[in-house]
Amino acid sequence: MAQQGFVPLAPGVLTVIRPDASADDLILRGDLLEVTVGQQDKAWTPQRAAANTTFVEQSRNRTYLPDVWCLEFAFKSPRLLEVDVPTTELKMRRKQIWYLLYRVRNAGARRAVAGGDGTPEQPFEKLEMPVRFVPHFVLESLDPVIDADGIARYRAYLDRLVPTAIAAIRREEKVPADQRLFDSASMTGADMAPGETRWGVAIWEDVDPRIDFFSIYVRGLTNAMHWRRRADADIRGTDPPAAHMEQALESLRLDFYRSRSGGRGEGTELSVGYAGMFERIVIGSRLIEAAGRPVEANSLPVDAIQDLGLTWPDLLDPEGADAAGSLLPLETVLTKLAALPKGEDRGKIFRDLCGDVGLKGFSDLLAAASGDVPPDRDARRREALAAMKLTPEDVRQRPLVSLATIVRGLESAPTHDLRVARERAIFGAEGRWIERFAQDVAAARCLAAMEDCGLEATRISQADARAAFAMLQVAVDAEKNPDTRGQLLQGLLGPRGPLVYAAAAAVHEGIDHTWVFRYETDSVGL
Structure with a gap:
């Protein structure tokens, strides 16, 4: 059933991705490097206590149990559209944009049960909490494109704010005037209440028209995080915690390809690919x-x-x-x-x-x-x-x-x-x-x-x-x-x-x- 205010979509037009329910994000483990590496000189072997009770050993394989939330994400295949955009000369210029229409829903959060590991035998508990969605969309070519110098380079594009494109996208997608369509800036304006649904659009400008195979990475749909030691880390005992770690939020990768029925410059149909398809191609x-x-x-x-x-x-x-x-x-x-x-x-x-x-x-x-x-x-x-x-x-x-x-x-x-x-x-x-x-x-x-x-x-x-x-x-x-x-x-x-x-x-x-x-x-x- 279509959301009120939207034209009903045919089955399969909207791809719905359920929240990531993997348990490996609920229980994280890692060393306190500022101790295990930076203060290694303090390591010693006790004679009348277990070896893992020392300061250095207690800093190894520490357990972290974060509350993890993940939004439900649904999308239509990306499309290309000609719109008028302002230039630095205070004039309007016709140009092509790529955009992705999507829907997000606050589906709640999860917390590992004390002493459990997220398995069916030791499950996690579900939470309802407000969530701030800060979208970050990157469109990347999967194969290199030859530049003006004859060098093959990869292309990556961050989504842009193009206010003049919103009205054109509304008309193209038949979005009613009373239904708000968020861009990446306005989406961050307020928390999403439990169960709340919003529609948004990501827009890219100046995408190389020769790109046929690309991925879109969506960051901000979850607070699930991993971390690793920096490759160039020089750890000292006096360094603040996590000074030599780099963090990464979990991102959703969507693969697409561009069908071209005619010449190289034709084809505005962008279709969903399957995992591994692009790697083969x-x-x-x-x-x-x-x-x-x-x-x-x-x-x-x-x-x-x-x-x-x-x-x-x-x-x-x-x-x-x-x-x-x-x-x-x-x-x-x-x-x-x-x-x-x-x-x-x-x-x-x-x-x-x-x-x-x-x-x-x-x-x-x-x-x-x-x-x-x-x-x-x-x-x-x-x-x-x-x-x-x-x-x-x-x-x-x-x-x-x-x-x-x-x-x-x-x-x-x-x-x-x-x-x-x-x-x-x-x-x-x-x-x-x-x-x-x-x-x-x-x-x-x-x-x-x-x-x-x-x-x-x-x-x-x-x-x-x-x-x-x-x-x-x-x-x-x-x-x-x-x-x-x-x-x-x-x-x-x-x-x-x-x-x-x-x-x-x-x-x-x-x-x-x-x-x-x-x-x-x-x-x-x-």
Whole structure:
């Protein structure tokens, strides 16, 4: 039955997701790191009492029993709409927005029974309490999109406040004027009473129209929280509690895909996907792209790797690399090129690796780092190179060794923004070739790993994404050693290959959502 004031919806139009009822959020355990690590010198073994009664041991595996609430969330599939929005020139401009119409209901909270563990034998008790919903919607592409510089990057968009779009969405969805439609700001204005229902809308602007596969992460539907130690934590006993922990609220992940019945720019139908669907498509698409790269770039990547005396495991990303991968495999290639004996045709090997366009890009990159430039640009370039103990003259005299040093210096930048700033200071606009060459090396590694496990690049290039994934499954399942299998998946798919493959291989069609914990330091994309 439709809520009063709304046009009745046909069955299946509104997808309803019940509150997460898992028990693992009700009973949390963790160490007080400021004691167990920061004051480890106070650890001792008592002679007349149990070992777990000391100050340090009592700080281990502490139990926390929070009251956990979770809203019921229902939604219609996202849609695209043309609306008028104001510009900085105080004019209205027609543009396309993406939006998600949704409904939330305060379904109450849960509390673990004292001494229980949330199981049917030791259940939790239900609570009714007001809840403040602070929505946070992020739309993320699951596959990288090529930018203006020819570099594949992931896209992520935070929902925006577009007041002028609300009226247009009301008309499109036939929402009556007396029914309030909340945006992400007004939704936070007051608590939701037990059992209260609200309708809201999340809006995104300037979404790349080439995105076909994407997820929407909804945070704020629950106060369920997990935490972990920061990777760079230097814990001292005098630090305040939780100073070295990072927290993550549980988020709801919804997967969607865009159907295109015509050309690349057509198609406004956004459909619900099932868990694992995108992972399969993304994996298959990556294999197809790598398999077709030699023809597209006029290159011979596998031959280039062999001519350098390398194997694909030599080009794996280091542990901890994000989804985009590391620059260190590129440094390995440049170092090997520089070490080749006199008489070897380095240019031919690099062309085999990166193609004709890549060879020209290499020349442009060297010219940008060592050629004549305006004085202000030269000053910035020299300052950035000096931090790596180089000069433009060094780059001119020893180009391959210098570029390898620069690549390592870029990789060591503590943040991506700083890495990009260094890249631009040294190379200017030509810095885009660094990312391009890194992708060429990753594609070469993938092709060599394909050849090693019996995947035929020609068959992969002629298949669709799901068929390519099916061929990969046969090859991966044939490898019984789990360590070798994990290394193969990293060679084929990058640093997160084993995780992405596990999600794809374990798919159960019909599961259209999942609850996840996402930390701010986690990387984007598959």
